[in-house]
Amino acid sequence: MLSKSQAKIFFLGGTGVFTAAFLALTFDTHRKVPAQTRQANITPAVDRGKHIWEDNNCMGCHTLFGEGAYYAPELTKAVERRGKPWLKMFLKDPEAMFPNDRKMVNYHFNDAQIEDVIAFLEWCGNVDLNGFPAKPPLAEKMKATSAAPVVTTKPVPAIFDMMACRGCHSLGGQGGMAGAALGAPPLDDVYKRKNKAELAAWISDPAKVKPDTKMPKIPLTPAQLEEIVTFLSSLGN
Numbered sequence: 001m002l003s004k005s006q007a008k009i010f011f012l013g014g015t016g017v018f019t020a021a022f023l024a025l026t027f028d029t030h031r032k033v034p035a036q037t038r039q040a041n042i043t044p045a046v047d048r049g050k051h052i053w054e055d056n057n058c059m060g061c062h063t064l065f066g067e068g069a070y071y072a073p074e075l076t077k078a079v080e081r082r083g084k085p086w087l088k089m090f091l092k093d094p095e096a097m098f099p100n101d102r103k104m105v106n107y108h109f110n111d112a113q114i115e116d117v118i119a120f121l122e123w124c125g126n127v128d129l130n131g132f133p134a135k136p137p138l139a140e141k142m143k144a145t146s147a148a149p150v151v152t153t154k155p156v157p158a159i160f161d162m163m164a165c166r167g168c169h170s171l172g173g174q175g176g177m178a179g180a181a182l183g184a185p186p187l188d189d190v191y192k193r194k195n196k197a198e199l200a201a202w203i204s205d206p207a208k209v210k211p212d213t214k215m216p217k218i219p220l221t222p223a224q225l226e227e228i229v230t231f232l233s234s235l236g237n
């Protein structure tokens with residue numbers, strides 16, 4: 001049995017120790033915040049992007065850092081997962097990117113606003129979250145479907161990244177993350193399946209060739225289309 005004064009000392013001592021631990025841990029957390037959030041990377045564009053994020057209540061559907069609503073995809077690693085060119089096209093016209101599939105709201109953002117949103121999401125993706133979000137359990141399987149059977153070593157023209165093709169299709173063993181779940185094949189050996197005319201017809205309007213396709217119609221100039229078709233069909237030589 002403790003005497004009254006022993007109980008008092010026990011109470012005060014215990015409270016003192018745990019208050020000290022609480023203060024030390026709080027101080028330690030605050031000391032680490034600037035490094036973990038990569039505070040130095042918060043540019044004016046990131047700041048503007050965050051305001052766009054808040055003003056439009058994106059969190060009403062999406063989660064960011066795991067917080068928000070569970071209707072739409074978690075966006076912390078959106079830039080890493082999709083790549084900037086894909087996101088740029090998606091935010092400009094979300095429906096066009098998912099033909100025959102789910103749809104996101106079209107906010108009719110202008111190009112500058114889209115750059116800001118992407119800058120904000122990129123900053124989010126670089127915050128040190130101790131490993132959150134975990135890699136999806138299917139990530140390895142999805143990788144296997146996009147492993148190119150014939151990996152070209154020819155330099156891939158910039159247009160493939162600029163127009164988001166490599167976001168969905170792997171080429172030269174790179175890319176394909178955004179298209180793995182849609183069944184977008186690697187393009188290294190597409191010359192075996194489609195000749196030049198077929199490639200041009202497909203790429204300029206996929207749904208005209210296959211109405212239920214999941215490949216979006218990408219706005220290309222005739223010169224860009226020509227460059228892509230010429231490159232893809234040259235891979236067999």
Ligand code: HEC
Nearest residue numbers: 053056057058060061072073078082098102103104105117
């Ligand atoms: C009404 C619900 C809703 C709201 C609000 C919303 N989104 Fe979405 N978003 C979706 C859905 C659903 C998808 C999944 C793509 C699809 O099926 O079209 C999506 C997909 C995305 C993607 C692509 C993610 C990926 O990896 O595929 C990005 C980026 C995105 N939204 C950004 C935003 C931003 C930025 C805002 C706010 C300006 C916003 N969303 C507001 C429903 C919403």
Ligand code: HEC
Nearest residue numbers: 163164165168179182183184185190193203213214215218
């Ligand atoms: C949003 C993802 C997405 C993007 C972006 C995309 N594709 Fe596709 N693509 C697909 C899917 C999915 C298929 C398979 C379609 C099917 O069979 O219905 C496909 C099929 C193809 C095929 C036919 C492949 C074959 O084996 O016959 C070619 C060629 C192609 N895409 C080229 C391109 C080019 C070039 C671009 C960029 C201008 C591009 N794609 C952008 C998703 C995408």
